[in-house]
Amino acid sequence: TQLLEQSPQFLSIQEGENLTVYCNSSSVFSSLQWYRQEPGEGPVLLVTVVTGGEVKKLKRLTFQFGDARKDSSLHITAAQPGDTGLYLCADPIGGSNYKLTFGKGTLLTVNP
Amino acid sequence: EAQVTQNPRYLITVTGKKLTVTCSQNMNHEYMSWYRQDPGLGLRQIYYSMNVEVTDKGDVPEGYKVSRKEKRNFPLILESPSPNQTSLYFCASSRDPTRYGYTFGSGTRLTVV
Numbered sequence: 001t002q003l004l005e006q007s008p009q010f011l012s013i014q015e016g017e018n019l020t021v022y023c024n025s026s027s028v029f030s031s032l033q034w035y036r037q038e039p040g041e042g043p044v045l046l047v048t049v050v051t052g053g054e055v056k057k058l059k060r061l062t063f064q065f066g067d068a069r070k071d072s073s074l075h076i077t078a079a080q081p082g083d084t085g086l087y088l089c090a091d092p093i094g095g096s097n098y099k100l101t102f103g104k105g106t107l108l109t110v111n112p
Numbered sequence: 113e114a115q116v117t118q119n120p121r122y123l124i125t126v127t128g129k130k131l132t133v134t135c136s137q138n139m140n141h142e143y144m145s146w147y148r149q150d151p152g153l154g155l156r157q158i159y160y161s162m163n164v165e166v167t168d169k170g171d172v173p174e175g176y177k178v179s180r181k182e183k184r185n186f187p188l189i190l191e192s193p194s195p196n197q198t199s200l201y202f203c204a205s206s207r208d209p210t211r212y213g214y215t216f217g218s219g220t221r222l223t224v225v
Contacts, residue, residue, distance in 0.1 A: 033213045042116075042202050042216025043155070088155070092210040099170060100145070100209050104154035 004089055004103035012109040016078055021106040023089030024071045030092065032072045034063055037086040037105070046074075079110045114139045118203050118217035125193055125224055133188045133220050135203030143206045144186040145170070145214065146178065148199040155202070161186055193224040 005024045013019055023032065031050040035043035047056050049065035049072060056063045060083075062075040076083055088105045116137045125131055137144065145160040147170075157170030161180040175197055177189040186205075190197060200221050204214035 031210065035213070040219070042204070042219055043214075044216070045213035048211070048213060090213070092213075099157055099160060100214060101157070101171075102147075102155040104152070 004091055004101060006087075006089060006103040006106050008106060009104070010107050010109075012111065013079055014111050015080060017110075018075070018077050019079055019108070020073050020075045021087055021108070022071065022073050023103055025091065027070070029065075029069045029072070032065060032069075033090040033092060033100070034072070034074055035088040035090060035102075037088060039085070043086075043088055043102075076108075079108075081110045081112050084108060084110050114215070116203055116205050116215050116217035118201075118220050121218065121220060123220060123222050125222070127194055127224055128192050131190050131193060131222075133190075133201060133203075133222070135186045135188065135217060136184050137186075137203075137205040137215070138184065139205060139207070139215065140183065141205040141207050141215075142183070143209055143214075144180065145204045145206075145209075146176070146186070146188050147202045147204065148172065149202065149219075150199050158188070158201075193222075195224045198222060198224050 007022050033048045034046045037043040047063050052067045052069045054065040060077045064073045086105045086107050090100050090102045092100050119134045142163050146158040147155045149155045156172045159178040161167045203217045206214045
């Protein structure tokens with residue numbers, strides 16, 4: 001089973017700061033999904049990246065997929081308290097299984 | 113509204129007393145899955161289903177059963193719960209998890225005493 005490592009594990013910042021969180025694997029990702037989970041709720045899909053080198057933007061969030069498809073990053077510009085949550089990366093394993101393996105996540109707290 | 117509905121949201125039970133957590137989706141999705149989330153261990157897949165009557169084990173299936181008799185429903189059954197099954201459980205569904213990701217329910221917090 002491919003292991004997804006996320007860093008940092010915890011991050012506490014002030015409103016308005018920028019931040020980057022990372023997702024890495026020793027194996028090549030087929031594609032990679034990023035989710036955000038707010039307290040008391042299930043994860044919500046933010047984006048799927050598929051092509052090496054791909055960059056996707058979602059308002060203040062920028063997602064990058066490494067050229068070799070073994071790493072990905074999520075950059076948040078001018079963080080707001082509403083960005084607080086657990087950020088999870090997930091590797092969908094296709095073929096006959098359609099399993100989705102998650103990293104342990106980065107818990108982000110944005111203080112007002 | 114497109115959603116995955118789990119019940120109950122909270123459950124406290126005793127060791128050995130059979131229980132069922134229900135899951136229903138209204139999006140006509142083929143794929144459904146159950147995860148448990150534990151501190152330090154993250155989200156781990158218990159079982160998944162590719163369609164009616166087609167299910168397979170995930171990473172931590174021991175102590176759990178599932179069934180998929182109808183497309184919309186995917187109940188999780190604990191025949192004889194034990195304290196190590198105390199956890200936060202999520203049901204999820206998708207038309208294609210690889211391309212579109214999963215839509216998750218709001219979770220069921222289970223405590224087994």
